[in-house]
Amino acid sequence: MTFSSFLELSFWIPLLAAGVRVATPLLFASLGEAVSERAGVINVGLEGMMALGAIVGFLVAYWTGLSWAGLLAAAAAGLAASLIFGFLTIFRGADQVVTGIVMNILLLGLASFAYASIFSSAHVVAQLTAIPIFRVPWLSDLPIIGRPFFAQSPIVYVVYLLIPVFWLLLEHSQWGLSVRAAGENPEAVDSAGINIWYLRLQAVAICGAMAGLAGAILAVIQIGAYVDGMISGRGFIALAIVVFGGWRPWRVAAAALLFGVVDAFQLRLQVSGVPIPSPFLIGMPYILTIVVVAFVAGRAGYPAAINKAYPLRHFSRKARKLLPADSAAVHPLPQENS
Amino acid sequence: MNSRSPLRHIAISEKTSAQSWRFEAFKVSKSYGAVVANDDVSVDLKAGEIHALLGENGAGKSTIMKILYGMELPDAGHVAIDDKVLKITSPADAIAAGIAMVHQHFMLVPNLTVLENLILGNRRFGGILSDRRAARAEISALAERYRIEVDLQKTVSKLSVGEQQRVEILKALVRGARILILDEPTAVLTPQEIKALGLTLRELAQERHGIFIVTHKLPEAMGLSDRVSVMRRGRLIGTWPTDQITSAELVMHMVGRSLPESVSRPEVLPGPTVLELRDICIAGHAGRTMLQNINLEIAEGEILGVAGVEGNGQQELTEAIAGLRQVSAGDIFLCGNVITNSPAASILAAGVAHIPEDRHRDGVVLDFSLTDNAILVDHQTPAFQKRGVIDQGAVIQFTDRLINDYQIRCSGREAPMRSLSGGNQQKLVLGRELARRPKMLIAVQPTRGLDVGAIDYVHRQLIEQRSAGVAILLISTELDEIIALSDRIVVMREGRVTQLPDRPSIETIGAAMLGSFDAPAGAE
Numbered sequence: 086m087t088f089s090s091f092l093e094l095s096f097w098i099p100l101l102a103a104g105v106r107v108a109t110p111l112l113f114a115s116l117g118e119a120v121s122e123r124a125g126v127i128n129v130g131l132e133g134m135m136a137l138g139a140i141v142g143f144l145v146a147y148w149t150g151l152s153w154a155g156l157l158a159a160a161a162a163g164l165a166a167s168l169i170f171g172f173l174t175i176f177r178g179a180d181q182v183v184t185g186i187v188m189n190i191l192l193l194g195l196a197s198f199a200y201a202s203i204f205s206s207a208h209v210v211a212q213l214t215a216i217p218i219f220r221v222p223w224l225s226d227l228p229i230i231g232r233p234f235f236a237q238s239p240i241v242y243v244v245y246l247l248i249p250v251f252w253l254l255l256e257h258s259q260w261g262l263s264v265r266a267a268g269e270n271p272e273a274v275d276s277a278g279i280n281i282w283y284l285r286l287q288a289v290a291i292c293g294a295m296a297g298l299a300g301a302i303l304a305v306i307q308i309g310a311y312v313d314g315m316i317s318g319r320g321f322i323a324l325a326i327v328v329f330g331g332w333r334p335w336r337v338a339a340a341a342l343l344f345g346v347v348d349a350f351q352l353r354l355q356v357s358g359v360p361i362p363s364p365f366l367i368g369m370p371y372i373l374t375i376v377v378v379a380f381v382a383g384r385a386g387y388p389a390a391i392n393k394a395y396p397l398r399h400f401s402r403k404a405r406k407l408l409p410a411d412s413a414a415v416h417p418l419p420q421e422n423s
Numbered sequence: 424m425n426s427r428s429p430l431r432h433i434a435i436s437e438k439t440s441a442q443s444w445r446f447e448a449f450k451v452s453k454s455y456g457a458v459v460a461n462d463d464v465s466v467d468l469k470a471g472e473i474h475a476l477l478g479e480n481g482a483g484k485s486t487i488m489k490i491l492y493g494m495e496l497p498d499a500g501h502v503a504i505d506d507k508v509l510k511i512t513s514p515a516d517a518i519a520a521g522i523a524m525v526h527q528h529f530m531l532v533p534n535l536t537v538l539e540n541l542i543l544g545n546r547r548f549g550g551i552l553s554d555r556r557a558a559r560a561e562i563s564a565l566a567e568r569y570r571i572e573v574d575l576q577k578t579v580s581k582l583s584v585g586e587q588q589r590v591e592i593l594k595a596l597v598r599g600a601r602i603l604i605l606d607e608p609t610a611v612l613t614p615q616e617i618k619a620l621g622l623t624l625r626e627l628a629q630e631r632h633g634i635f636i637v638t639h640k641l642p643e644a645m646g647l648s649d650r651v652s653v654m655r656r657g658r659l660i661g662t663w664p665t666d667q668i669t670s671a672e673l674v675m676h677m678v679g680r681s682l683p684e685s686v687s688r689p690e691v692l693p694g695p696t697v698l699e700l701r702d703i704c705i706a707g708h709a710g711r712t713m714l715q716n717i718n719l720e721i722a723e724g725e726i727l728g729v730a731g732v733e734g735n736g737q738q739e740l741t742e743a744i745a746g747l748r749q750v751s752a753g754d755i756f757l758c759g760n761v762i763t764n765s766p767a768a769s770i771l772a773a774g775v776a777h778i779p780e781d782r783h784r785d786g787v788v789l790d791f792s793l794t795d796n797a798i799l800v801d802h803q804t805p806a807f808q809k810r811g812v813i814d815q816g817a818v819i820q821f822t823d824r825l826i827n828d829y830q831i832r833c834s835g836r837e838a839p840m841r842s843l844s845g846g847n848q849q850k851l852v853l854g855r856e857l858a859r860r861p862k863m864l865i866a867v868q869p870t871r872g873l874d875v876g877a878i879d880y881v882h883r884q885l886i887e888q889r890s891a892g893v894a895i896l897l898i899s900t901e902l903d904e905i906i907a908l909s910d911r912i913v914v915m916r917e918g919r920v921t922q923l924p925d926r927p928s929i930e931t932i933g934a935a936m937l938g939s940f941d942a943p944a945g946a947e
Contacts, residue, residue, distance in 0.1 A: 259542070259548065262535070262539055262542070262543055263543060263544060265532070265535065266532040266535060266539075266540075266543050269532045269533065269534060269535070270530065270531070270532045270533070272526075272528075272530055273530035273531055273532050273540075273543070274543070274544065275514060276492075276514050276524065276526065276530040277514070277518075277530070277543050277544030277545075278513070278514050278515030278516075278517075278518040278519075278544050278598075279515070279543075279544040280513075280515070386534075389533075398494065398495075398513070400495075400496045400512065401496070401498075403498065404496035404497065404498060405496065405512075407496070407497065407499065407500075407501060408496070408501075408508075408510045408512070409508050409509075409510050418444060418504065418520065418521030418601040418602065
């Protein structure tokens with residue numbers, strides 16, 4: 086590969102196409118993480134939840150032969166794991182980072198244990214049938230962007246839809262307003278009469294389901310097999326993408342695409358046989374992650390209440406007995422101008 | 424209608440049945456472990472009245488408020504409207520019942536706009552997608568009706584404290600609250616803003632809202648309320664119509680004895696200059712300046728009072744002097760020697776003592792014993808250690824001397840700092856700092872959160888140090904404190920210092936705090 090080949094479209098178009106493909110699972114994970122962090126809960130357990138999604142998604146798809154069933158099961162598994170995480174951090178006040186690390190260790194171990202015990206006797210690697218790409222009529226014929234963006238696996242089009250959905254949800258809905266407030270000043274949310282704990286749990290559940298999906302996309306759709314360690318730090322890269330994208334869906338999408346393109350770029354360099362040792366090339370996305378964390382995260386405005394548990398109110402049984410029995414014993418005062 | 428009425432003596436007139444109600448806490452008791460926070464407290468509030476709940480810190484005011492707002496449940500007694508017992512177990516229940524609270528630390532999200540804060544959690548403005556246009560129209564109309572001026576598009580972090588409070592009141596009204604509970608509403612306001620708040624509250628009362636003002640400040644309780652209740656040590660001492668009781672009587676009820684005369688300041692001729700700041704500047708975030716050309720001089724035996732609303736550069740000023748923050752331009756002299764940007768340890772060693780604003784964060788370690796806290800600053804000096812090992816004998820002797828000299832009430836020198844009242848904690852900090860025999864004392868909010876007796880004690884100590892020739896920089900948001908103690912007064916606003924004439928009036932100081940005071944030529 087000569088230097089001049091970098092300047093040709095025939096190099097950039099396939100690179101962009103590969104970048105979009107690599108970015109897709111990253112974007113699933115980081116969109117969910119953005120919601121959770123904006124609610125004030127940092128889910129460091131993303132890596133483990135993606136691994137869980139990968140194994141569950143792979144197993145279900147393998148047994149049923151239906152890839153969509155695998156994705157669904159992976160989302161459910163990720164959600165279940167995130168509920169455990171949410172219970173510990175939101176309702177029991179456990180440190181979010183420590184709990185996240187524990188979840189990683191637990192889930193990564195669980196995934197490889199499950200795979201090893203189920204396929205211990207098999208001599209060949211279990212494989213799924215590949216999912217064909219779907220060319221969007223007309224759009225895929227557009228010059229330059231047509232092939233990278235509109236001749237992809239159908240799941241890529243789902244993520245195109247999810248970006249505006251998350252943007253609307255987070256930036257323009259009443260629910261998103263509460264979520265953003267919960268990450269900045271949970272007291273304000275509580276005194277506004279919103280159930281702050283349940284709200285945060287919802288955000289964490291979305292994050293878990295998205296992380297499970299991200300893992301399953303990798304295993305079921307993109308690779309068609311489960312390999313131990315296949316997540317290989319993508320959960321942590323997603324954490325950096327969220328920071329780099331400033332917790333806003335569109336920018337998070339752009340950041341994910343950048344990471345995807347960098348990863349695709351280093352793969353191409355490896356194949357082309359440039360005289361750079363491959364460990365340095367493989368390390369490129371991780372080096373980019375470190376750069377982002379070092380130079381962007383320091384200045385970025387993390388949600389103020391991140392990793393701060395909001396204490397539950399506990400009322401004694403004796404105190405509760407003094408209250409009227411009927412659940413709606415609230416006297417609404419007359420409204421003005423009635 | 425709505426002629427601007429004087430602050431009080433408004434008759435509660437012509438009750439229509441729909442607009443007449445009575446809200447009460449009936450025989451409420453609440454204890455936290457062995458501490459009885461509320462003991463058989465009964466207070467009530469009628470439509471169209473402003474009721475001040477007065478008491479010192481720790482008198483149980485905030486507990487009764489939390490019970491009224493559903494954040495605590497009473498051990499005995501109940502909350503009722505028109506004799507109907509309410510089931511309020513969360514702020515959501517309270518809001519549904521028409522009760523809203525304006526907290527002392529505002530419950531606003533700083534990086535959201537005013538409008539977003541107002542519709543937060545309000546189902547009326549949309550379930551999933553919010554209808555901003557309808558919300559804006561309705562809220563503007565409401566704001567206009569109560570003459571609450573506020574820009575709905577502005578981000579809350581850009582508002583002044585007074586404006587933020589208006590947003591909080593508006594938030595209560597948007598939720599349809601008829602009962603407003605205001606916690607220490609005047610704590611962070613300038614005198615002019617307090618006056619404006621009074622007018623707003625009057626207007627609300629005329630529209631048949633009921634307002635509880637919870638405060639430890641006597642003048643505000645007298646100036647704003649129709650009735651006043653006094654709490655002391657968890658008990659309700661009594662309730663009186665405001666115009667039938669005097670301030671002196673209220674103080675008697677609050678402290679259980681009459682207040683000592685304000686401290687007398689003996690004449691002290693200031694000596695040579697101890698601390699001098701010349702054109703001090705501190706750069707803030709994003710190219711903003713936190714401090715701009717600060718020039719100050721403090722002489723031996725002089726108290727320089729720095730007044731101003733919190734957050735106008737006072738913290739940066741003290742940190743600059745104490746060596747805790749980098750100065751970007753200018754010089755600081757201590758007794759003629761340059762100490763600009765010196766390490767904090769060498770500034771302390773040069774004779775600067777510091778009573779920090781937030782004693783829990785910067786002054787003591789709550790879980791450490793009194794002995795450990797007593798040597799927190801000086802544990803490296805030869806007096807307390809030999810070859811790196813702490814000399815327990817010397818530490819015990821020192822701690823006992825502090826406990827004795829400063830009358831610190833505690834269960835013993837090994838008691839954790841947490842078990843002491845705020846006043847006694849502050850006495851230890853004060854004693855520890857003064858034991859270092861400073862030439863220069865920086866006292867930031869030295870009486871915040873203390874009861875009247877402890878305030879008096881701290882004031883006397885500061886005056887005594889002044890007589891002994893210590894230069895004192897007193898930074899406080901309590902104007903009464905500044906006026907009572909200071910030899911000279913300056914005001915800080917937006918990172919600048921305004922020099923004031925000798926013996927300025929409250930109005931002059933207030934004007935300078937708002938930025939509307941024109942300094943005489945050449946005084947900048």
